[in-house]
Amino acid sequence: MERASQIKKLSDKGKIWDMVVVGGGATGLGVAVDAATRGMSVACLEKTDFAKCTSSRSTKLVHGGVRYLQKGDVMLVLEALRERGRMKANAPHLVKDQAFVISNYRYWDNFLYFCGLTFYDLLSFGFGYGRSKYISAKKVMKYIPTSVEKGLKGGVVYHDGQFDDSRMAINLAQTCVENGGTVVNEATVTGILHNEAGKVAGVKFVDNTTGEEYTVKARSVVNAAGCFVDDIMHMDSPEHRKMVTPSQGVHIVLDMKFLQSDYAIMVPKTSDGRVLFAVPWHDKVVVGTTDIVRPTPEEEPRPLKEEIDFILGTAGLYMNPAPTYKDILSVFAGQRPLAAPKKEGKNTKEISRSHK
Template sequence: MKRNAAKYNENWDFIVIGGGASGLGTALDAVTRGFKTLLLESHDFAKGTSSRSTKLVHGGVRYLGQGDIFLVREALRERGLLSQNAAHLCKNQDFVIPNYSWWGGYYYKFGLTIYDLLSGKLSLGKTKYINKKKTLKRLPTSTPEKLYSGVVYKDGQFDDSRLAINLAQSIEDAGGSVLNYAKVVDLLKNEDDKVVGVKVEDQITKETFEVKAKVVVNATGVFTNDILNMNNPKHGKFVVPSQGIHLVLDKSFLPSDSALMIPKTSDGRVLFAVPWHDKVVVGTTDVLVEEPEFEPKPLQQEVDFILQTACNYLTKKPTRK
């Protein structure tokens, strides 16, 4: 980005800290409502979680399993809107659930039909029950023993980092400002202890400057506590960080345009194996960590978990080699 501290030295309505999906979305919302908006990102846009997702635009099948209908309905609506507003970055993706019990086909067909219905006019297509033969045609490397049937449902897939860049461009187009490599290192407060701006350190020149705003939004994701600490070091643990990983496998492990969805892993979550740029992305995990890092490392237990779960469902077994 063009860097000119003087350009940012004005009174803003909104300063948004964090250039991930949440911050960029918030800033675009603010600027398109007519507010003077500045977004500050300490690294590159989508440096954090927002470039490392499973790339699904979904309503959250697992939240449906937990009975959180309102959350799923809202997410499905957003899925539909994103597919319309960013059609160049989103595509429809078929997911197949292989059923290894006689009742699985009926159970998941029923549940995912509700998922379709909740998406209303923004539905991406109907859920289908398919027999064993068709399931193996769609997922040629899925384990055939004890396979009864499959359920095919539609969800969205998107390019998360491209979306972040396009959101940043849209903010600028709408008259807002976005600045990367600009780390918020402190909050400015008035005599009533109210936050009135931020102190920024340019990560390229190491110069610092101050910017003022009526509203400061903390959209730093897993780093939220750092900003809260600037406001009040005794704030307590507001966000408990966790990490998740994916393994990227050669396409030969799942040579298909359909994705594999495992609805219940040994730790009670869902696991996806999704085609992505001639590879297959398999994930994810969810492990609590003490301190979040900008370059998190996969833990041995996470890699083992994904390999083991994938081995349970695939005839071509992925290993560490």
């Protein structure tokens, strides 16, 4: 999949493409694969590199949205579990089973989370990885030797999926090209073309490596720019109302000594009502994530001190020894696009994850 040959395909000024997709993250590449496998001529343009932003900065999990089950959003959980099953079937080289332990310090929580996760298993309808089960405090210590033992009343084991997010994106790009699609990175869309009737008819983009500008005519343009969706919308309509609110998620990476297990930790309720994961990843432990509204989207978001403090503080309630700043090996931050609320001031966990 040589970039030069992909760019050459886009230099044909007489060609009218069926679709141009703006954005080479998980969504844009997924749309491009869908179009290419249906026989459409499709070009996918990414301004930096594939999976550069949101799509490489996840918790590396394919989960059905356990936290949304707490909120009673069963349809969203059902949809996510179906997607998890399809990813497992379509990309078995990238998606695998990951067992989690929820450590409980109240007897009631053992019952509560076991019932909730059994319902989660039932919603999987054959797409599941394994059944949830109650385990004793002794077993919790065996599965996660670094658990805080004082006051431990038992735990629940459940299963979800783990995957390599950026490799999945690259595989989607390869699949698109194998099916006749065209994908180009380092291609910044600079304008939207319109026909005589004022309808969208393609895009202009600049090849960042040469500075050369190209015009690509198309019957349809899909805006899959993630957090930067509004930038593309404003090229089409300057008075366009804001559609997306960026929400920042931060993860810290720790040494394996803080987990010492193939099992992951799931904290079902943090001080801000979210969930926190500590997941084994390439002989290290990824711990996160946060959820903070940011005023504007950034290509290189920086973790805030309050986010790192929150992760360390919450992890310290469940890990012994408690991790400190000097134990952090690296930090990565990403921003996810959420549908902007009509009223300002909404907390990110109250903003809808559904389609709008």
